[in-house]
Amino acid sequence: MYYVDLAVTGLSFGCMYALMAVGLTLVYGLLRILHIAHAAVFALGAYITVIVANASGSILLGLLAAIAFTPLFGMAIYRVLYQPLLSYRPDVPMIASVGLLVLMQDAFRIAFGEQGVTFQNNVYLFEIFDIGGERVNAVQIAIVVCTILVFIGLHLFTTRTRIGIAWRATVSQPKIATSFGIDAERVRYLCFAIGSALAALAGGLVGLLDNLVDPVIGYVVSYKALAIIVLGGLGSVRGTLIASLVLGLIESYGTIFIGSWLNRDAIAFVALIVLLLVRPQGLTGVRAP
């Protein structure tokens, strides 16, 4: 029972991380930029969700609003921050990204207060389901379902649609893709739009799960998502999913053995270091020749 509890927890953490990190890996895959400001996009999604949900009384509307409007913010980040810096070394846009994240966290604090915003009527969190003895709430179920839908959706998108295939082409062979008439700029905007929408969904769901959206909600995302995409193999969507689930399970089981003196993050990063020493290319990456 106990170990099943922990497995469910690990799965729950894992899916949360997968949704947080997938946007980051999409951007890296396309542009080789570490989009640290992804955490700010995530936080914005969380804030839009809670503000709209409280104002309208509908959590679903909050989530939809976040998914609809955050892509505009994401695309603006690309246009203003990254596009002008594309010709430089990748660490230059990354530093700009870090700067934006720091700025946004303080902006959230000034705009929405330090105490954070709670959901006025978080029905889904307090709706508990008993599935085979395991007590889970509706938000946790939503996170798992969304993760499944998102990853299947991304797979179908990149293999069955024209735009998706054009995207993959731009990732692997940008110059040849352009000579085939694919507009690389359009693909980049699309990448940021989708990545941001997914970050917003993750933000809204995590906000619901915590029942609190505060200025530092993006803090964990800012470093953990990065660690996850490295572990998964930079740029690999499948790798991100696997790494997320693996890390979630390691955190969950790890804390019971050494949880009294190492906290969850410390356990996660120790595991990360060990895994990367064993497989530096990440779980699904290809070893450099």
Next chain:
Amino acid sequence: MLHPVSKFVSRAGTILGGLLAAAVLALTAPAANAQIKIGFQAPLTGFAATDGKSAMIAAQMAIDEINADGGLLGQKLQLVPYDDQAKPDQAIFTANKLIGEDGVKLVVNASYSASGRAAASVFQKAGVLMIAAYGVHPDITTAGDFMFRLVHLGPPQGEATALFIGKTLHLKRISAITMDNDYGQATMDGFLAAASKYGIQVVNKYSYALSDRQFGSIVASVKRDNPDGVYATGYFFTGGPLISQLRAGGVTAPIIGSQAFDSATLIKIAGPAAEGTYVVDSFDRGRKDAALQKFFADFQKRAGYPPENVAAITYSAINLMADAITRAKSADPAKVRDALAATKNYALLTGDLIGFNKLHEIIMPINVNVVKDGKFVSFVKLDDLTAFAPPDK
């Protein structure tokens, strides 16, 4: 040609007249130039900004009220605030600014432990008096005799919790969940040291970080422990989710939280799950005290949200400083220090301060709140002062 004596008289007259004019000007100069400066450090930005903002509002409110009443010793009080971001390096930097640039001799520090402790050593060396409103690290008062603290140290709070859990609630098997920063660990250390004295068996210990909001594995482990009660140290933004998830996971045992759980936002986060939660060393908001109720109303009006412990204790820190200045009849730090040390039975908003011990730690009963019908109400006041006496060196 003027007679030499006449010349002398007119010259003397001019000089005398000039001196008289200067004397008149000096004596009737507006008192605005002569102000008593009270330095103020708080985390206005950064991860601790919730507390810093509350503290700032409360401090300014206290200053404004004192000035409206005529000030102190015929002078107005001026708050000289700095943002230390709850970081030691910023605490040292702003402390040096207060000493060097602003010439401040009296400071209220409304910041966290790590930053408070860094500031303490700087101020002590400079002979500047500092009252720490709510920082709990022991090194704050051991820095020297110019340091005072208005909140119970972490370990005494933990000891009081052991007393409460063992003797008031009569619970035996406890799961202990610690937040892994100075505050969380110091408080838990006090609890663990005193637990056996009251027949408490700590079934298991867990630890989490300030940034954690999801406690799935801890909840699963506590369920397996099946304890009589759960004791957790942390802040309202970790305690709220923790309580909510413990209840959602099926843990029905009473939950006892540490001082920083004491915020209306905790109840908002945990919703119905918060009902019945105990918070040790919390703020008795319902005390039949005119000054307290006025503070509540005024703070709510200024800030737009109800005050918590941090706001109340910071407000009291400013008022106690003012009271000491009045009793010392001087703003000289050594005299104010002696007046503070001699304080007896002063009514802080958070309770009746009986006095300070040799190390300038407070001697004061501890209030325990419980969440009832969605609000904090006082449950019991622990007044076995020897059970949680602070260290005196």
